[in-house]
Amino acid sequence: MDTTTPASGTTIAVAVKHVPVGGAFLRVQSGGLTRDGVSHGIDPLNEVAVEWALQAREAGAADRVVAISLGPPAAVDALRRALAMGADEAVLVTDPTFAGADVRATARALAAATERSGARLLVAGYESLDGSSGAVPAAVAASLGWPLVSRFSAGAIHGGALRATRDLGAGPTTIEVDLPAVVSIVEGHVTPRFPKLKDVVRTRSVQPTTYSGADLGLSLPTSGERVVDLVEVAQPPREPTILDLEAGIEELFARLTQGASRG
Amino acid sequence: MAETRALVIAPDEASADALLGLVPAELPTELVVLDVAADDLTPATRGLPADRIVAVPQLPATSDAEVAGPFLRERVASAQLVVLDSSQAGRDLAGWLAVTLDLPLVWAIDALRQVDGHLQADRVVLGGTYRLVHEIDPGTPSLVLGKPTQPASAQDRPRSAPAEVVEETGEAGVSRVRVLESPDGEIEGVPLAAARTVLSVGRGIGGPDNVDLFRQIAARAGAALGASRVAVDSGWVSFAHQVGQTGTAVAPDLYVAFGISGAIQHLAGMRGSGSIIAVNTDPEAPMCRLAEIVVNADAIEVAEGLLKRLANR
Numbered sequence: 001m002d003t004t005t006p007a008s009g010t011t012i013a014v015a016v017k018h019v020p021v022g023g024a025f026l027r028v029q030s031g032g033l034t035r036d037g038v039s040h041g042i043d044p045l046n047e048v049a050v051e052w053a054l055q056a057r058e059a060g061a062a063d064r065v066v067a068i069s070l071g072p073p074a075a076v077d078a079l080r081r082a083l084a085m086g087a088d089e090a091v092l093v094t095d096p097t098f099a100g101a102d103v104r105a106t107a108r109a110l111a112a113a114t115e116r117s118g119a120r121l122l123v124a125g126y127e128s129l130d131g132s133s134g135a136v137p138a139a140v141a142a143s144l145g146w147p148l149v150s151r152f153s154a155g156a157i158h159g160g161a162l163r164a165t166r167d168l169g170a171g172p173t174t175i176e177v178d179l180p181a182v183v184s185i186v187e188g189h190v191t192p193r194f195p196k197l198k199d200v201v202r203t204r205s206v207q208p209t210t211y212s213g214a215d216l217g218l219s220l221p222t223s224g225e226r227v228v229d230l231v232e233v234a235q236p237p238r239e240p241t242i243l244d245l246e247a248g249i250e251e252l253f254a255r256l257t258q259g260a261s262r263g
Numbered sequence: 264m265a266e267t268r269a270l271v272i273a274p275d276e277a278s279a280d281a282l283l284g285l286v287p288a289e290l291p292t293e294l295v296v297l298d299v300a301a302d303d304l305t306p307a308t309r310g311l312p313a314d315r316i317v318a319v320p321q322l323p324a325t326s327d328a329e330v331a332g333p334f335l336r337e338r339v340a341s342a343q344l345v346v347l348d349s350s351q352a353g354r355d356l357a358g359w360l361a362v363t364l365d366l367p368l369v370w371a372i373d374a375l376r377q378v379d380g381h382l383q384a385d386r387v388v389l390g391g392t393y394r395l396v397h398e399i400d401p402g403t404p405s406l407v408l409g410k411p412t413q414p415a416s417a418q419d420r421p422r423s424a425p426a427e428v429v430e431e432t433g434e435a436g437v438s439r440v441r442v443l444e445s446p447d448g449e450i451e452g453v454p455l456a457a458a459r460t461v462l463s464v465g466r467g468i469g470g471p472d473n474v475d476l477f478r479q480i481a482a483r484a485g486a487a488l489g490a491s492r493v494a495v496d497s498g499w500v501s502f503a504h505q506v507g508q509t510g511t512a513v514a515p516d517l518y519v520a521f522g523i524s525g526a527i528q529h530l531a532g533m534r535g536s537g538s539i540i541a542v543n544t545d546p547e548a549p550m551c552r553l554a555e556i557v558v559n560a561d562a563i564e565v566a567e568g569l570l571k572r573l574a575n576r
Contacts, residue, residue: 040510090345103361103368126351127413127509133370133408134351134509138328138358147439148328150351151502164356168325170504171446177439220440224367224403225384229396233387240548240557248558249568252540255517256460256484 009063013119017076043077044124047192061157084195090208107139112216141182274324283415314561328359333436352363370408410512412535463489467522507532520564525550
């Protein structure tokens with residue numbers, strides 16, 4: 001295992017998730033939510049992460065990019081997309097007992113797979129498309145004991161450190177962190193490449209390195225919380241009033257000045 | 264069974280009010296407000312329905328989790344319900360605490376209640392058409408990332424005594440992330456959390472050069488400036504303004520959406536607003552289906568006309 005890990009040089013791991021795409025994230029089925037019957041693909045934000053890692057490799061700052069996913073066997077599709085884009089290897093952590101894994105379990109699995117890959121940098125999306133907690137990158141960083149850089153948009157690796165721009169709410173900030181580190185990326189600055197058809201064909205039947213929970217020495221924590229109900233929310237029927245430019249300006253003026261009088 | 268105690272960790276005073284609004288009124292509650300000295304707390308914050316308010320001036324609101332985490336871990340470990348905000352710093356802190364203290368984490372929670380000694384947490388899913396009800400085992404401390412819809416100050420909550428207010432300093436962690444260059448100055452204008460009027464901008468305003476027009480309107484109307492993810496990710500406005508699943512959840516009396524079509528993630532963060540007015544050239548946009556009034560016109564033309572009216576008031 002991991003015989004391909006270069007003795008020197010930097011490996012970048014990229015977390016990719018197989019998510020419901022195309023608008024519908026979940027479906028209601030016999031009183032519960034299901035992902036069955038909803039079309040799935042790689043989270044588009046993960047393509048941004050893969051692209052950033054590939055560009056780092058092409059710039060000579062890394063020599064290997066490994067895509068890592070935690071999910072059902074079908075998640076191999078998301079990994080193959082990363083391979084078609086140019087990732088060197090793919091790792092799938094899949095285990096039926098991990099279905100519905102919570103933030104802790106997800107983070108520990110990704111952390112263990114990252115460690116095995118020999119990577120010194122894990123790049124993740126800042127949240128996943130299917131309405132995630134957005135807390136997994138931080139939880140992976142805590143599992144690995146590595147520092148975390150959230151929401152970076154652009155950055156480069158130089159001499160064992162990452163220098164990047166991030167925005168946690170106060171505006172763009174330039175930071176630097178020594179590797180190893182976990183980072184989460186936002187959209188907007190890196191445009192993912194579209195894989196060439198020949199690369200899609202070449203990677204169509206590639207099998208990722210696959211680990212079970214036991215392979216990684218993981219056991220699922222007792223979650224302490226569960227979903228007990230799914231309740232339909234009554235939607236009041238709404239027929240909006242349509243206003244044109246002039247009437248709209250007057251209405252907005254009236255509403256905004258009325259609000260101001262109350263402080 | 265041990266008495267359930269709630270701990271609210273808020274990055275600022277407005278968020279404190281909003282997050283407290285989620286905590287079931289009957290629970291003894293401790294409120295931690297970051298980035299403020301006890302002497303600087305406003306009377307409004309001091310009047311919030313908490314038993315104890317802990318001001319922590321040494322921790323900035325956007326502290327790294329490895330800085331804030333060690334400071335807060337003991338306090339978190341001894342609470343049963345820990346409510347954090349859904350900002351990136353809040354999520355990072357929650358992730359750090361979940362792994363470090365081995366706690367379950369639920370997110371995007373817009374309601375919490377006690378049912379027969381169990382804590383239930385509601386998460387709005389499928390664009391607000393359904394809510395997922397989580398039940399947390401009694402005695403299991405848990406972390407909740409809140410999406411509050413009604414500030415505590417807007418609820419009629421009985422209070423027995425004024426909150427005890429203390430200031431604490433302690434052992435914070437050291438960040439391994441070096442800040443080389445910070446943005447100048449503070450975020451301008453009214454903060455989003457707990458704002459009573461929000462004016463938000465999206466793709467339909469055309470570009471970054473037009474943002475200032477909306478800033479001026481917001482300033483004149485005493486409103487907070489909000490933005491869609493597209494406007495934030497394109498760099499038109501900073502992340503502090505993002506409304507939605509990822510950014511700040513808001514539930515103002517009035518929400519005006521300029522040129523925002525209404526992605527599910529955005530709607531999730533503002534659908535609890537009292538009145539929604541959509542300014543959009545596409546009356547079929549999801550935002551317009553949620554709105555009470557649709558101004559079917561170009562966002563810039565409306566904004567220019569509105570600013571003129573406000574300026575001549």
